[in-house]
Amino acid sequence: MIVNKNNTIRYQWGNKCEAWTYIQSENVIIKEEIMPPHTEEQLHFHNETEQFFYILDGKASFLLESEKISLSKNDGIKISATQIHKIINETSEELRFLVMSFPGNMNDRINIQH
Known part of the structure; x- marks a missing residue:
């Protein structure tokens, strides 16, 4: 089966960010996922889930623990389980990326309150 944005589940999160x-x-x-300019997700971690982010368009900043890392188009980064993180679009351009989570546990997310 061919999978694309027209035949999958779409939802909004954060400040007008979108995901399929x-x-x-x-x-x-x-x-x-697509993040409009100057948006970010909430700082969080996963107890068991590892993630891999791959940038399709734009530039992303990641806060990993206390370190800030910048990624550009065609860059990827692995986030380990229990690693505190968030993705940020600090630019005036849209950010588009793939995120893969292993295993597929939708409930394995702990938000960190500021």
Whole structure:
């Protein structure tokens, strides 16, 4: 089956950010996400889930623990389980990326309050 934005689950999160779930199983979740300029997600971690982010368009900043890392188009980064993180779009351009989560546990997210 061909999978694309027209035949998958779409939802909004944060400040007008969008996501499309391409694959969701107990083994993996694969999503494409778009973040408008100057948006960020909440700082959080996952107890068991590892993630891989791959930048399709734009530039992303990641806060990993206390370190800030910048990624450009065609760059990827692995986030380990229990690693505190968030993705940020600090630019005036849209950010588009894939995020893969292993295993596919939608409930394995602990937000950190400021």
